[in-house]
Structure formats: structure tokens, C-alpha cells
Amino acid sequence: MAEKKQAKSKIKVVKPLKKETKQTKELLSDLNSKINNSEVSEKEKRLTLIKTHKKITNLLLKTIPYLLFLFILDVAMLSVITVLFVLSAFVLEGTAATVVRYILLGVSAFMLAKFTYMNWFSKNLYFKKIIVFKYKSKVDRQKFRAVREISFTPIWFLIFFVASNFYITILVNFEIQQNFVSTGDNKVLIWAILRTTIDMMLLPSFLNSFNKIADKSKAIDANYVKLIKDQYFSNKSLFEDVEFEDNYLNLKFSKNSLTSKNGLFILVNKDDLTRPDQGRMIEINNEILDRYKEIWESYVDLLENRMKAKFNKATVHKLFWLERIYDTIFLDLFEI
Numbered sequence: 001m002a003e004k005k006q007a008k009s010k011i012k013v014v015k016p017l018k019k020e021t022k023q024t025k026e027l028l029s030d031l032n033s034k035i036n037n038s039e040v041s042e043k044e045k046r047l048t049l050i051k052t053h054k055k056i057t058n059l060l061l062k063t064i065p066y067l068l069f070l071f072i073l074d075v076a077m078l079s080v081i082t083v084l085f086v087l088s089a090f091v092l093e094g095t096a097a098t099v100v101r102y103i104l105l106g107v108s109a110f111m112l113a114k115f116t117y118m119n120w121f122s123k124n125l126y127f128k129k130i131i132v133f134k135y136k137s138k139v140d141r142q143k144f145r146a147v148r149e150i151s152f153t154p155i156w157f158l159i160f161f162v163a164s165n166f167y168i169t170i171l172v173n174f175e176i177q178q179n180f181v182s183t184g185d186n187k188v189l190i191w192a193i194l195r196t197t198i199d200m201m202l203l204p205s206f207l208n209s210f211n212k213i214a215d216k217s218k219a220i221d222a223n224y225v226k227l228i229k230d231q232y233f234s235n236k237s238l239f240e241d242v243e244f245e246d247n248y249l250n251l252k253f254s255k256n257s258l259t260s261k262n263g264l265f266i267l268v269n270k271d272d273l274t275r276p277d278q279g280r281m282i283e284i285n286n287e288i289l290d291r292y293k294e295i296w297e298s299y300v301d302l303l304e305n306r307m308k309a310k311f312n313k314a315t316v317h318k319l320f321w322l323e324r325i326y327d328t329i330f331l332d333l334f335e336i
Contacts, residue, residue, distance in 0.1 A: 028056075050318055116165075265285045
């Protein structure tokens with residue numbers, strides 16, 4: 001009896017990705033039935049292509065609640081700063097206007113410090129992340145977690161931070177110069193010190209943001225483009241001719257002599273695990289591989305159908321960002 005109990009796997013998967021897999025297959029099936037239907041107009045085919053792959057990528061992009069809360073808070077604080085500025089500059093007078101100006105400067109100083117800290121230490125993260133897979137399990141009553149999260153930050157989000165810094169800085173400089181600095185006393189010196197401090201704090205912050213925007217604007221990794229993306233028509237079966245290396249440390253793609261990065265899959269050390277646990281971990285690794293296969297099939301579908309029709313500039317822009325989501329996943333996967 002004891003041996004039978006030991007032979008039973010102690011790993012229990014709490015959250016596999018069966019739902020996302022099923023939805024993706026259904027979406028692609030519906031898409032291709034329309035694409036191959038001669039009675040459907042070219043315009044409708046193009047719209048369906050965008051809508052379908054937007055739904056598929058939305059299954060990959062998961063909202064991080066606390067990051068979304070911080071973003072909403074930033075927008076709310078910017079709105080408060082704008083209202084305070086309008087009140088102090090155009091509506092209120094006398095003591096009331098002075099009080100509002102001090103509140104405005106206090107809130108603005110807090111926001112500048114916050115934005116500067118977030119830019120310096122790369123904390124300005126987008127409120128969505130790419131979740132390729134996520135498992136919560138138990139091994140011998142020990143909690144076990146396998147997840148692949150990839151940061152994905154669209155350019156508009158970085159521009160928001162740069163524009164917010166710029167906007168608040170203008171308001172702060174205007175308020176101080178207009179109401180607190182005179183040319184006849186030592187307040188000029190105080191203003192010079194404050195201005196220098198603000199400039200020194202914000203310059204690295206702006207440079208960091210601009211560098212991120214420049215990185216996002218560059219062409220993605222040349223080796224990835226040449227070996228995989230541009231050759232997608234020869235790589236349709238890329239994930240069919242693949243095998244795990246020793247201990248499931250990574251994947252080996254025989255067709256292109258490529259390998260995946262270490263640490264994406266669950267390490268299966270046969271010396272430390274019972275056979276039932278080994279078997280279940282291997283099963284999870286195969287499920288993760290199936291997940292990458294499914295995403296690759298979706299991406300190839302997008303690349304193929306993109307070449308079959310002409311798109312206007314707005315649609316090309318949408319396609320560009322859909323492709324970047326897929327690109328981010330496979331740049332994270334391959335060791336190139």
C-alpha cells in the first residue's frame with residue numbers, strides 16, 4: 001500500500017492554459033475560413049485579420065492590477081495639477097490663489113520626484129505583461145510555480161512619461177518665476193539653486209526615457225529577423241523538429257541549429273525526484289512546448305495573411321504592434 005501511494009504523482013496543476021489554447025485555435029479556424037472564402041470582401045478579410053490577432057494577443061497580455069492603479073493615479077494627479085494651475089492663474093486671487101499655488105508646487109514636486117525615480121531605476125513599467133504560461137503546483141507538498149512573464153512597453157507609454165515630466169516642469173518653472181522670484185533680493189539665488197537641482201534631476205530621467213524610445217524604434221534583433229522571421233515560410237514546421245536537451249534544460253531546434261535560453265522550462269533532475277514527479281514535470285514541459293508551438297502557429301498565420309493583401313497606414317501600424325508582441329515572445333525564447 002505504501003509503495004502504491006508513493007507511486008502516485010504529488011504534483012497538481014492548478015492553472016494550465018487549456019482555455020487560451022482552445023480559444024486561439026477557434027479564432028484561427030474562423031479567420032482562415034473567412035480568408036479562404038471568395039465571397040468575403042478584401043476589406044472584411046483585412047478587418048477580420050486585425051480583430052482576430054488582436055484577440056489572440058490579448059490572451060497573452062495580462063493586466064497587472066497594481067501597475068494599472070499607479071497609471072490611473074498618475075493620470076488623476078496630472079488632472080489635479082492642471083486644475084490647480086488654472087485656479088491659481090486665472091480664477092482665484094489673493095490669499096486663496098497663494099494657498100493653491102503652494103499646493104500646486106507641493107503636488108508637482110512629488111510627481112517630479114516620482115517620475116524621476118521611476119525613470120532612473122526603470123520602474124516605469126507598462127500595466128500589462130506578456131504571460132506565455134503560468135502554472136501553480138505542488139511537489140511533495142512543497143509549493144511549486146512555473147511562470148514566464150515578459151515586459152512589454154509600447155512607445156505611447158514611454159512618451160506619456162516624457163510628456164508628463166515636461167509638462168509638470170513647465171508649470172513649476174512658470175509658477176516659481178511668476179510668483180516667487182523677484183530681481184531685487186536674494187530670492188534669485190534660491191531660484192537658481194532650485195532650477196539647477198530640477199535640471200540635474202530631470203536630465204538623466206529624460207535621457208533614459210529617450211533611450212528607451214530609441215531602442216523601441218530600432219529594428220529588432222538582426223539574427224532573429226534573418227534566421228526566423230524573414231524565413232517564416234521555411235520555418236512553418238520549426239517547432240515540429242525540436243527536442244529537449246539533458247534534464248530539460250532547454251530546447252534544441254535541429255532544423256536551424258538553434259537552442260532556447262536556459263531556464264524557460266522546468267529542470268528535471270532524475271537524481272532528486274521520484275519517477276511520478278519526473279513524469280508530471282515532463283508532462284508540464286511538453287505542455288509549455290505546445291504553448292510555444294501554438295503561439296508560433298498564430299504568428300506564422302499573421303505573417304502569411306499580411307502578405308496577401310494591401311493595408312492602409314493605420315492598419316499597417318496596428319499590424320506592426322501585433323507583430324512586436326509575437327517578436328518579444330520569440331526573442332525571449334531563442335538564444336541568438
